Amino acid sequence: MRIVLVGPPGAGKGTQAHLLAKTLSIPHISTGDLFRANIGQGTPLGLEAKSYMDAGRLVPDEVTIGMAKDRMLQADAANGFLLDGFPRNLGQAKALDEFLAEQGIELDGVLDLEVPEDEVVRRIAGRRLCRNDGGHVFHVDYNPPKVEGVCDECGGELYQRSDDTEEKVRTRLEVYHTETEPIIDYYVQQGLVATISALGKVDEVTQRAIEALKQNG
Secondary structure (H helix, E strand, O other): OEEEEEOOOOOOHHHHHHHHHHHHOOOEEEHHHHHHHHHHHOOHHHHHHHHHHHOOOOOOHHHHHHHHHHHHOOHHHOOOEEEEOOOOOHHHHHHHHHHHHHHOOOOOEEEEEEOOHHHHHHHHHOEEEEOOOOOOEEEOOOEOOOEOOEOOOOOOEEEOOHHHOHHHHHHHHHHHHHHHHHHHHHHHOOOOEEEEEOOOOHHHHHHHHHHHHHHHO
């Protein structure tokens, strides 16, 4: 299957992408991984992306699109892939369609994870990370530490990331509504979108996603 996963920040895209890719036996292709791999390997596209990032500028669409194309052409993606974070705007969605048409393949579905805006803010603004190990993540409501501000695992100080404040989260949501949400309408017109609620337990959301993809297929 060839799937695009969309949803606002805080919808759990990364978690669901990992679980769905594993269940469907297809590679999970995320923009974050693409950037890290290309920059780490010193590819021409990676070096170009790094030059923009070092200058504090946005990486142009054509660079991101180039990385995504290269990744989708790798052997492990021959029978399908799950795209997470790409495309993130209409220009990238149209470029993806052109690339797939050139390869003689099509998308099987676009999975839209739906979460109320207030829940997105609650999920992200409530996160707390351990200063000693960012891998230890807590939440003031859903997974609170036994002692406020102290990591259960190592006793380190817990902190809130600067871009996890409510104000920053609402700004990120505005960007999502402006840049990324239009691709959902674009794919609705192609009959590809399956919208599911991303509320509830992780495994429940995964099951909903799999059922939606079956029905959409």
